Structures are given as C-alpha cells and as structure tokens.
Amino acid sequence: MLINLGRNIKILKTGIIENASCPNCNKINTLNFSIYGGYINVIIIPSAPIKRTILVECSNCKKTYKLKELTPEINTNFKEQYKKNPVKNPLWQYTGSIILAVTLSFAIYTGIQMKKAEKQYIINPLIGDIYRVNNDGHYSTLKVKKVSNDTISIYINDMETNTYSGIDEINIDKNYNKTQFFTKQNLRDLYTKNIIYQIDRR
Known part of the structure; x- marks a missing residue:
C-alpha cells in the first residue's frame, strides 16, 4: 500500500x-x-x-x-x-x-475490552461462538454447536488457511461438517496457550 x-x-x-x-x-x-x-x-x-x-x-x-x-x-x-x-x-x-494517536489509543482500549470479554466467553460458551485457532501457522475456526453442562459440542472447520486474513473466507456454514466434543477446561487450555487466539460472539 x-x-x-x-x-x-x-x-x-x-x-x-x-x-x-x-x-x-x-x-x-x-x-x-x-x-x-x-x-x-x-x-x-x-x-x-x-x-x-x-x-x-x-x-x-x-x-x-x-x-x-x-x-x-x-x-x-x-x-x-x-x-x-x-x-x-x-x-x-x-x-x-x-488522529493517529487517538486511533491507536482507541484500538488499544478496544483490544483490552475484547480480551476481557473473551475471558468470559471461554468460561461460558454459547451456541454460535466462533473460535479462531492457530495451529503452528495453520489458521482455521471452530464453532460451538451445543453446550451441555461441562461438555461442548464443536463443529470443526474442514478448511484452513496460512494467513490470518484468510479466516473470513473459510468461515462459512458449508465448511462445518465434522463434530468433536470438548470440555470447558479443554477450551480454556487452548485459549491459555493462544491456540484459540480470538473469540467472535454475535
């Protein structure tokens, strides 16, 4: 640019x-x-x-x-x-x-607030939550299908990308065909290790 x-x-x-x-x-x-x-x-x-x-x-x-x-x-x-x-x-x-200083300050503040919100999201998953994951440079998504006590049913995205910016292109319904079960602790561990690096909640 x-x-x-x-x-x-x-x-x-x-x-x-x-x-x-x-x-x-x-x-x-x-x-x-x-x-x-x-x-x-x-x-x-x-x-x-x-x-x-x-x-x-x-x-x-x-x-x-x-x-x-x-x-x-x-x-x-x-x-x-x-x-x-x-x-x-x-x-x-x-x-x-x-303008640059205000924009950066706002971005930092927003980032801090998002991280605070994410810490609550990972403790209390909701149906439809999207987890953005980074597995050794391979980016993909997980989607919460069902929450039952401590067991979370997760859709696994069939696709992955090697760039952070490509996530939105593969985050589409037709790519979620496989299901896997996680405990809340499993998800918290992935978040702590930064494998789950962002949580999107609508």
Whole structure:
C-alpha cells in the first residue's frame, strides 16, 4: 500500500537582524532573514511540522548565508530579537498525528475490552461462538454447536488457511461438517496457550 506523502513549505517570517553587519561587505542592518517552514501531509492531512530553515541575505552585496554560518554574535542578536515575536506552529499542523494517536489509543482500549470479554466467553460458551485457532501457522475456526453442562459440542472447520486474513473466507456454514466434543477446561487450555487466539460472539 502506497502512502501519499507531501511537503508544504512557505516563508513564515521575514525581517532584518538588528545591529548586525554583513561579514562580506561590513554594512550594518543589511542582513535580511527569511524563516522557511511548513508541514508534512499524509494524503491531504497535515501531520507534523517540518524543521525550519533560516536563510539570510545581505541587501547590499546580495551575499546569502544560512544562519548557522554567521558569527555567534549575529546568531545571538537574531535569537534575542526572535524571542520577542516568535513564530509558533499552529495546532492544526499536528492533525494527522493527533488522529493517529487517538486511533491507536482507541484500538488499544478496544483490544483490552475484547480480551476481557473473551475471558468470559471461554468460561461460558454459547451456541454460535466462533473460535479462531492457530495451529503452528495453520489458521482455521471452530464453532460451538451445543453446550451441555461441562461438555461442548464443536463443529470443526474442514478448511484452513496460512494467513490470518484468510479466516473470513473459510468461515462459512458449508465448511462445518465434522463434530468433536470438548470440555470447558479443554477450551480454556487452548485459549491459555493462544491456540484459540480470538473469540467472535454475535
């Protein structure tokens, strides 16, 4: 799957570095700075700010510099001047990151709640419960046919797949032709060993 990444860059702020002279022509107050910034977008959603670049050009001799190439004194002048009126990253530039964080948090919370529910499902099976099983990389399903005290009658799926994602394709009624009996303890042991790795209850 390809993810469409893009970069949106523009000039965020311009100005003159005060009380600083050009190292090339020695003219004072001719160093014009431009702060470039923006954000990375995933598809069309702004996801994270881009690290800013500061370029400086002398209006007299047209010599250009990166800020870090200039003297410590000029850098100090710029930083003190910038502190008075900084450019802040707007919150919307983090939209994608916020969406991702919320989605992950929800997925984790849902997963925890599902596991809590499954622990009750395996203790108290109901007719129609689907057990997704992984037997050394061979994926298949079991389906609860009948519950009688401690004995559970289980339909065995005739088909299996070697991928987790293929489960839904084989979980169809015509594939359940064989029956096997389990005790509740048998099922709990399979769940504890993660052979039964997911329980679906409608």
